[in-house]
Amino acid sequence: MSEFRMPSLGADMEAGTLVEWLKKPGDRVAPGDVVAVVETQKGAIEIEIFEGGIIERLIAKVGETLPVGSPLAIIAGSQPSSVPQAGQTAPEVEPERPAPPPVETVTETAATAQRGIRASPAARKLAADHHVDLEALTGSGPEGAIVYVDVENWLHAAARQPASPPGTSPPPPARRGREAMREAIGATMARAKREIPHYYLQHTFEFDRALDWLSRTNAALGPDRRLVPGTLLVKALALACREFADFNGYWRDGHFEASQSVNVGTAIAIPGGGLVAPAIMEADRLELPAVMERLRDLVNRVRAGRYRGSELTGATVTLSSLGERSVEGLWPIINPPQVAIVGAGTPVERPWIRDGRVVPAATLMLTLAADHRVSDGHRGARFLAAIAAKLQEPEKL
Amino acid sequence: MTRDELRRILLDELGRLAPEVDLASLDEQSDLREALELDSISFLNFMTVLDKRLGVVVPEADYPMLYSLSGALDYLERHLSDRRS
Amino acid sequence: MSGTATYRDAVRAGIRDALIRDPRCFLMGEDVGRYGGCYAVSKGLLDEFGPERIRDTPLSESGFVGAGIGAALGGMRPIVEVMTVNFSLLCLDQILNNAATIRHMSGGQFSIPVVIRMASGAGRQLAAQHSHSLEVWYAHIPGIRVLAPATLEDAQGMLWTAIVDPDPVVIFENVMLYNMTGSLPAEVRPVDIDKAAIRRAGTDLSIVTYGGSLWKCMAAAAALAEAGIDAEVIDLRTLRPLDDETIMASVRRTRRALLVDEGWRSGSLAAEIMARIVEQCFWSLDAPLxxxxxxxxxxxxxxxxxxxxxxxxxxxxxxxxxxxxxx
Known part of the structure; x- marks a missing residue:
């Protein structure tokens, strides 16, 4: 018998509002099952359970706002878990041992936060870098310890989560989180503008080759397999990040930590207002159709109001693309703790000089906002040019 | 299939794509992408359901003809009747 | 010398090469002359180079190692052979208190370019007074360099590099390697004595070892490969100073490390390397060392x-x- 509690879905979360129960008393649950939807400042988030058993009783009522750690339901027949639930108070001090000495501060990592879990240092580091909750994982290492590959597999699985076909999910919860979301965006952006010494660069170039290649490719495909231009942008950015590691990672505790994987956050507008930038994990390793599949999945789920906490915190760099029917350019603000964001405007037809002649051409304006604590404009210009160059050869993406 | 039946199918699908929009007040001439806040991927989803549900594959070049509800109805009627004849 | 040769031949070729290259070089030790060396390493050298340069010594390690240190101080390039590491404890005073300290105590005015070779290791049923592996005792001492050649190429090539080194160098030859065969290049080639070598590349774990244990680790890696575990094998080559860079780069790649060392477990070289791995690679580790x-x-x-x-x-x-x- 144990309690299922309100999880912490980010360091800044203090409370959440229960929007919907997806399980009822008597239902059997397995670790990883989504059991409820909770509204937070980041929107409605599906919350998972990390132990198995039968739901005996629901404690929290829909509509209640409860602090992190509050009991939500009673689970019967559960394996008594030695692992503390996120948000639960620290486990009882082991009787025979005095309280452990303070752990050396190495950022806010799993080592301190998830003391009761058996996980290797490498797994903890990877999990901390990607904000993965180790409780969600099953270990395959010595004595069942969570090892590096377990976290890696989890990240891959998270990146592959199947799309719910458009329309099949229930209607989104009431939009009363909108104000909270506006507040959260405001707070984050104000912090970014206050703390990050942004520098900006702009580059406009011919986009005909990419668009022509897309038309030719899509002509042979059914609508469900066609690619949108954003796919090319995500992949080109991801590949450029491999060569320019100083734009891909986090600024933390006064220094830059480059990320091993390239997880491209893609800014997606929420109809009616608001915005989220969930990540496409390891976008540099995905083929274009896979990028498209991920993009479509994210857009569909953002639209349906269904995305998971892990998706919102995994990005190592962000792309903000205006799509095909907007304005020419944007000057985005970096999403901390990231250190760079690339903006893509709407492709514009304009007179262009090619080989000494004025010709009509589709052009794209790319912008870069990057963190001066990590890189300089000269380097940023090369990064931006590298993305543009990749877009000139879409067949190689 | 009558135009009304077709309209009902389209509204049904659009309702799934944009559940937060009140379709009862949708102007048939207005740009769906504006009215329903459809981005390029959501519009592509719309094209995908037309293929799945009605068997009409819309080439990219024809997209502009389906930007409004009335335009979409015209286009689909034409293609569904072509197929019968 | 080329084609099939033994480790013993390789050591001998290295000594011959040094004696030919530099008239200041000479070999001395117990039974190195008439008897040809207790492990037959110096067989034939007395005939070739004469008693001035292949010198039999009394059974007095402290005396003849001290003499070698004195000769080095006087400008010679002596190669001193100590029969086994167990016996070297009799001359540990000379090595630790003189060879390793004189540069420091003279403010850099004197250097001791002596090379001391000794056999170590067990496996030949020579019992407890002839079988130990005390490499770590020497690797503990600042002021000397400690080498452990595990291949024919290193056995042959490390000697000259050691002689050129202006400071004392101790070379350990594992007794189980003397009969190991392989091929030697026709010419003696000096090799570096700074870097560890990756003898087998792998991705799953790093096995770090040296000397006679290298070949056991290579055999283990082959067996592991059949079980689907891809081990990397690192031959330390130089035990002091340790090549942290190669070790840590490997462990960061594989995230796991296994140390194999014929020394006793407590206070072993393996223990020192484990400590360094924890200091330098903690956040890369995926399993207990x-x-x-x-x-x-x-x-x-x-x-x-x-x-x-x-x-x-x-x-x-x-x-x-x-x-x-x-x-």
């Missing part, structure tokens, strides 16, 4: 007990599987 060392007993005489006391291929395989999560 492990080591396979000798049992903490005087090395026994009976064959089955001697085998049981030493690191063996099966124990290395088992330890590797354990840190891999017994896949």
């Amino acid at each position: 492990a080591r396979v060392c000798s049992e903490e007993v005087p090395i026994p005489y009976p064959k089955h007990l001697e085998d049981a006391a030493l690191p063996q291929v099966s124990a290395i395989v088992e330890a590797a599987r354990r840190i891999m999560g017994a896949r």
Whole structure:
């Protein structure tokens, strides 16, 4: 018998509002099952359970706002878990041992936060870098310890989560989180503008080759397999990040930590207002159709109001693309703790000089906002040019 | 299939794509992408359901003809009747 | 010399080369002349180079190692052979208190370019007074360099590099390697004595070892490969100073490390390397570090007990599987 509690879905979360129960008393649950939807400042988030058993009783009522750690339901027949639930108070001090000495501060990592879990240092580091909750994982290492590959597999699985076909999910919860979301965006952006010494660069170039290649490719495909231009942008950015590691990672505790994987956050507008930038994990390793599949999945789920906490915190760099029917350019603000964001405007037809002649051409304006604590404009210009160059050869993406 | 039946199918699908929009007040001439806040991927989803549900594959070049509800109805009627004849 | 040769031949070729290259070089030690060396390394050298340069010494390690240090101080390039590392304890005073300190105590005015070779290791049923592996005792001493050639090429090539080094160098030759065969290049080529070598590249775990244990680790790695575990094998080559860079780069790649060392477990070289890995690679580690060392007993005489006391291929395989999560 144990309690299922309100999880912490980010360091800044203090409370959440229960929007919907997806399980009822008597239902059997397995670790990883989504059991409820909770509204937070980041929107409605599906919350998972990390132990198995039968739901005996629901404690929290829909509509209640409860602090992190509050009991939500009673689970019967559960394996008594030695692992503390996120948000639960620290486990009882082991009787025979005095309280452990303070752990050396190495950022806010799993080592301190998830003391009761058996996980290797490498797994903890990877999990901390990607904000993965180790409780969600099953270990395959010595004595069942969570090892590096377990976290890696989890990240891959998270990146592959199947799309719910458009329309099949229930209607989104009431939009009363909108104000909270506006507040959260405001707070984050104000912090970014206050703390990050942004520098900006702009580059406009011919986009005909990419668009022509897309038309030719899509002509042979059914609508469900066609690619949108954003796919090319995500992949080109991801590949450029491999060569320019100083734009891909986090600024933390006064220094830059480059990320091993390239997880491209893609800014997606929420109809009616608001915005989220969930990540496409390891976008540099995905083929274009896979990028498209991920993009479509994210857009569909953002639209349906269904995305998971892990998706919102995994990005190592962000792309903000205006799509095909907007304005020419944007000057985005970096999403901390990231250190760079690339903006893509709407492709514009304009007179262009090619080989000494004025010709009509589709052009794209790319912008870069990057963190001066990590890189300089000269380097940023090369990064931006590298993305543009990749877009000139879409067949190689 | 009558135009009304077709309209009902389209509204049904659009309702799934944009559940937060009140379709009862949708102007048939207005740009769906504006009215329903459809981005390029959501519009592509719309094209995908037309293929799945009605068997009409819309080439990219024809997209502009389906930007409004009335335009979409015209286009689909034409293609569904072509197929019968 | 080319084609099939033994490790013993390789050491001899290195000594010959040094004697030919530099008239200041000479070899001295117990039974190195008329008897040809207790492990037959110097067989034939007396005839070739004469008693001035191949010198038999009395059974007095402290005396002749001290003489070698004095000769080096006086401008010679002596190669001193000590029969086994166990006996070297009689001259540890000379090595630690003189050879390793004189540069420091003279403010850099004097250097001691002596090379001291000694056999170490067990496996030949020579019992507890002739079988130990005390490399770590020497690797503990600042002021000397410690080498452990495990291949024919290193056995031959390290000697000249050691002679050129202006400071004392101790070279350990594992007794089980002398009969190992391989091919030698026709010409003696000096090799570097700064870097560890990756003898087998792998992705799953790093097995770090040196000397006679290298070949056990290579055999273990081959067995592990059949079980789907891809081990990297690092031959330290130089025991002091340790090549941290190569070790850490490998461990960061594989995230797991197994140390194999014929020394006793407590205070072993394996222990030192484990400490360094934890200091430098903690956040890359994916499993507890492990080591396979000798049992903490005087090395026994009976064959089955001697085998049981030493690191063996099966124990290395088992330890590797354990840190891999017994896949």
